[in-house]
Amino acid sequence: MLAGRTKRAFSNGLVSIAGKLILMVAPFFLRTVIIAKLGIEYLGLNSLFSSLLSMLSLTELGFGSAVIFSMYKPMAEGNDQEVCALLNFYKNIYRAVGGIITVVGLVFLPFLKSFVASDYPENINIYIVYLIYLINTVVSYFLFAYKNSVFIASMRNDIDSIITTICHLAMYVAQIVVLLLVKNYYIYAVCLPLFTIINNIIKSYIVDKKYPQYRSKGSLTKEKKHDIITRVGALIGNKIGGVVFSSVDSIVISSFLGLAVLGKYSNYYLIFTSVSSFVAIAFSSIQAVIGNSMVCRDQNNNYKTFNELFFINIWITIFCSCCFACLYQPFIKIWVGEENQLSIIIVFLLVIYYFVRGIRQVGYTFKEAAGMWREDWLKPYISVIANLCLNIILVKVIGLSGVILSSVFALAFIELPWETRVLFKAYFKKSTRGYYARILKAVIVAVVSITISFLICNLLPESIIGLILRGLVCTVIPNLLIVLVYFRTEEFKSAKSRISEILKRKKSKSV
Incomplete structure (x- = not known):
């Protein structure tokens, strides 16, 4: 059973990452065309x-995660009647949510210009554009988005990823x-809601x-x-926390610094999220497997799995952080000029932000898979308040750097330690030391x-050849250091053995 779960998780991860690779390239072409034809604003x-409409999606309140968590057990036991009832409940909730988002979204209309400092494009009606984005947000709630939970709970994220990839690429x-x-x-x-509808119909x-x-x-x-x-x-706070970190920054930047600054930052953040979402997709693919394992296996075995995944995640996070630090500026210069x-200060702040997010990923995934939302229900409220207050204060003092610093502070000193304490105390029942x-070692x-x-990359030119050479440096240095530091540890040996076992199965099956 465990082998089957591991195999399914590996397949889900590969398909999801392949889809993300395809979709990572397309937005760069699209943004290049937007800047050339319309402008950075x-x-x-x-x-x-x-970002505004992501805030409105808070109305969903985390019902999706709660329903999917509730599906694991009846699906594993073959209780189809309960799964059907959960789907019906989920459908009704989603349609109510869609109605609420529509009403609240319309209430926002008179206040749109207050979210833009001064430089919004004057040759378009921002109210019409906003309404199109609003339709794109609510249409899934009224159609078949609730059925997507079946893919996730049955560990078939790969099907969902393939459909999403094809529809987004076409869009x-x-x-x-x-x-x-x-x-x-x-x-x-208008292409946004059109392809959202197509995506929903195909998945249904x-x-x-x-x-x-x-x-x-x-x-x-x-x-x-x-x-x-x-x-x-218990999930409401976690939902608020997730949305705030992905949305409030953009709203604050637009309100205080303008659309041009937000446009430039969004190019950096696109690269940031494109890379970080690879790891997020991989862990999303195995969350159902981890949840299943927490039901079927004891804490010691799951703790061993936790350590394996933490090591693999550390490796990926260090490597990607190094690439961000060395490749960000030359890539942006080649891409959009x-x-x-x-500034380079923004680059290093984004590197720190990425590293903290990456380190947190494994613990967060295990906590979500265990459904431990009640145990840390207060955390996201404190984190959101701290992040929002620091955002508004620091953006006035140090500009864009303050927006990123506020997010780093909330993640590193509130989210990470709180989640760690809950997971280790309530589930693993072990010390966090x-x-x-x-x-610290990482x-x-x-x-x-x-x-x-x-230091090595600074000696290289900011050209396409220089970018390739920088990539080679970032491939060799961090990976070599990680192997030298970790190769004798149990996590390294265990992760190596697990990955080799999966690859052998794949090879023997293909033969």
Whole structure:
């Protein structure tokens, strides 16, 4: 059973990462066309509206996570009736959420200009564009988005990833064609809800064909509804925390610094999220597996798995942090020009931000898989308040650097230690001392790797050849240091053995 779960998780991760690789390239072409045809402010407008509507999506309150968590057990036990009742409950909740988002979104209309410092494009009606973005946000709630939970709970994230990749790629192509041929931002924006509808219809059709036993019908018992609502009560804060970190920064930047600065920052943040989402996708793919394992296996075995994943995550995080530090500026210069570069201070702050987010990933995934939302329900509220207050204070004092610093502070000194304490005390029932020692060790390796790589890369030109050479430096230095430091540890040996075992299975199956 464990081998099957591991195999499924590995397949989910590979397919999701392959899809992300494809979708990572398309936005760069799209943004290049937007800057050339429309201007950097339009990128800022995209980021602002996406962030505003992400805030409205808080109305969902985490029902999705709670329902998916509740599906693990009945799916494993073959209780189709309960899964159907959960789907029906989820569908009704989503349609109510869609209605609320529509109403609140319309209430925001008169205040749109207050979210822009001064430089919004004057040749378009931002209210019409906002309404198109609003339709794109709510349409999934009224259609079949609830059926996506079947893919996740049944560990078939790979199907979801393939459909999403195809639909998004088609949308990017359509948007680029529109901008090149007619240079019309309204038609460009209409592509968003159009392809969202297509995406929903395709996923709904495949769920119905592949899982005919799961239909949205029946009712949950009062006890089950109470359990889900109780979990949602604990999840509200976590949902708020997640949205704030991804949305409030953009709103603050636009409100205080303008759309042009937000447009430049969004280019950096696109690279940031494109890379970080690889790891997030991989862990999202195995979250159901971890949740299943927490039900079926003891804490010691799961702690061993935790340490393996933590080591693999450290390796990826250090390597990517090194690449960010050395490749950010030359890549931006080649891609959108020196005039759209931010300072090197912003680059290093983003490196620190990425590293802290990366280090937190494994503990967060295990806590989510265990459904431990009640145990740290207060954390996100404190984190959100601290982040928001620091955002507003520091952006006035040190500008864009203050926005990033506030997020780093909230993650490093509130989110990470709080989640670690909850996971280790409530589930593993172990001391956190060893875990923090491993984090400190990773920080030292990261600092040494980045310092050596950055000093070497500074000797290289900011050209395409220089970018390739910098990439080679970032490939050799951090990976060599990680192997030298960790090769004798149990986590290194265990992770190596686990990966080799999976690859052998894949090879023997293909033969």
